[in-house]
Amino acid sequence: MANGAGAKRVLIVVFASVVAASGLTWWLGSKVRSPEQAAADARAPKASLITAPVEFRELSKTLVTRGHIRVTHERPVEFEAPDVEGRPLVTSMPLRAGQTVREGMVAVEVAQRPVFLLRGRGPMFRNLTVGSQGRDVSQLQAALGRLGYRTYDRPGHFGQSTATAVKRFYQARGYVPSPSGSGKAGSGTGSATSSPSPSQGGSDKGDPQVGMSEVLFLNDLPARVVKVSARLGKKADGTLLSLTDGGLVAEADLTEEEAGRVELGIWATVEFEGMDRRFTGEVVSVKRRAKDKNGNSFAVRVSGGGDSLPLSLRDEEVKVTFKLSGTAEKARVVPMAAIWAHSDGSTYVQTIDKDGTKRQIRVELGMSIDGFVELIGPRGEPREGDLVIVGEGRS
Numbered sequence: 056m057a058n059g060a061g062a063k064r065v066l067i068v069v070f071a072s073v074v075a076a077s078g079l080t081w082w083l084g085s086k087v088r089s090p091e092q093a094a095a096d097a098r099a100p101k102a103s104l105i106t107a108p109v110e111f112r113e114l115s116k117t118l119v120t121r122g123h124i125r126v127t128h129e130r131p132v133e134f135e136a137p138d139v140e141g142r143p144l145v146t147s148m149p150l151r152a153g154q155t156v157r158e159g160m161v162a163v164e165v166a167q168r169p170v171f172l173l174r175g176r177g178p179m180f181r182n183l184t185v186g187s188q189g190r191d192v193s194q195l196q197a198a199l200g201r202l203g204y205r206t207y208d209r210p211g212h213f214g215q216s217t218a219t220a221v222k223r224f225y226q227a228r229g230y231v232p233s234p235s236g237s238g239k240a241g242s243g244t245g246s247a248t249s250s251p252s253p254s255q256g257g258s259d260k261g262d263p264q265v266g267m268s269e270v271l272f273l274n275d276l277p278a279r280v281v282k283v284s285a286r287l288g289k290k291a292d293g294t295l296l297s298l299t300d301g302g303l304v305a306e307a308d309l310t311e312e313e314a315g316r317v318e319l320g321i322w323a324t325v326e327f328e329g330m331d332r333r334f335t336g337e338v339v340s341v342k343r344r345a346k347d348k349n350g351n352s353f354a355v356r357v358s359g360g361g362d363s364l365p366l367s368l369r370d371e372e373v374k375v376t377f378k379l380s381g382t383a384e385k386a387r388v389v390p391m392a393a394i395w396a397h398s399d400g401s402t403y404v405q406t407i408d409k410d411g412t413k414r415q416i417r418v419e420l421g422m423s424i425d426g427f428v429e430l431i432g433p434r435g436e437p438r439e440g441d442l443v444i445v446g447e448g449r450s
Contacts, residue, residue, distance in 0.1 A: 105446055106407060110388045111439040115381030116424045118316060120307050122375045124368050126281050127301030136292040137268035139166045145291045150280050153366045157277045159202045165291040168269060169230050173198040175272035184235040185262040187213040199224055221263045232263035275300040281366055303360030303368060307375040314341055314353035317377055323357045326374045334359045382422055387430040391423060393443040405444045406437050
């Protein structure tokens with residue numbers, strides 16, 4: 056029995072030794088390579104084909120920069136507080152930002168007296184009443200006529216017909232004109248009273264007077280209100296409001312080198328930051344201005360915002376993309392690296408199908424921009440979405 060147990064132990068030891076020797080042999084074999092195998096392992100793997108799709112799009116060179124929305128032709132409406140009994144405070148502000156102002160509307164009410172906006176070039180520099188003569192009277196008569204209050208006095212002469220037209224104009228807007236000679240010289244307003252009625256300060260008795268502080272002549276009506284500066288209960292002096300007879304534009308800041316690449320009339324796309332809103336317009340001005348700390352020295356304006364955009368977008372930041380050059384319409388476009396030339400000067404691209412089939416297609420080239428080229432012929436192939444072989448790997 057003892058001899059049998061010893062024999063088993065010998066067999067186990069021999070088996071373990073054989074297994075260990077086999078493992079050592081396999082490990083050594085995995086680490087030892089022939090010179091040929093080592094050279095094969097050192098070679099770079101076979102390069103895979105690099106392809107790019109045929110695109111159908113506009114080919115354009117662009118310049119992207121930042122800018123802000125500005126208002127065109129913005130002008131302040133200035134007002135000198137009249138010398139009235141009491142205090143020349145704003146008692147009503149009927150206009151709001153974004154509103155369209157038309158001839159005959161009230162811009163502001165001061166001490167319960169109206170300040171009308173009429174179209175004209177000359178300033179209102181004196182009170183006008185029966186007996187007044189001059190170009191300012193002609194300007195007033197023309198404005199009354201446009202609003203439907205015809206006068207039959209000779210132009211430039213404030214007669215009874217003009218007086219009647221003035222009364223009707225005031226009354227249609229809820230006011231009564233001041234009587235001739237009321238108030239202090241040059242004020243053109245009646246006395247403010249504690250009564251809330253807007254017609255206070257005027258009178259139906261005697262000849263009517265158009266006070267020089269009750270009319271503002273502006274040459275750019277109708278217009279839109281950009282900003283209202285007057286405040287209810289505050290003194291009416293200085294800028295009442297700002298108007299514009301234009302729309303919104305984008306103004307981009309460019310360096311001198313960038314401005315040299317932008318021409319009047321080229322197109323640009325304006326995108327609002329954080330909004331799903333954009334518009335396309337053309338460059339309408341390129342103006343030099345003082346350099347700032349960033350070296351920007353040119354302001355480029357892009358039209359196209361117009362009346363379609365609310366004035367509340369004024370001063371919003373935008374991204375402006377200028378289209379400097381390119382195809383007028385969409386075209387088939389491939390990378391320049393996909394173009395191959397034969398010895399005879401002809402050019403071709405090589406396409407590859409899903410099954411790996413390669414085909415050479417002779418092509419004619421158009422405009423090239425930023426590493427891409429337009430294919431202008433033939434019409435049929437390659438089609439949009441076809442894969443062309445780029446760079447190495449062509450046969």
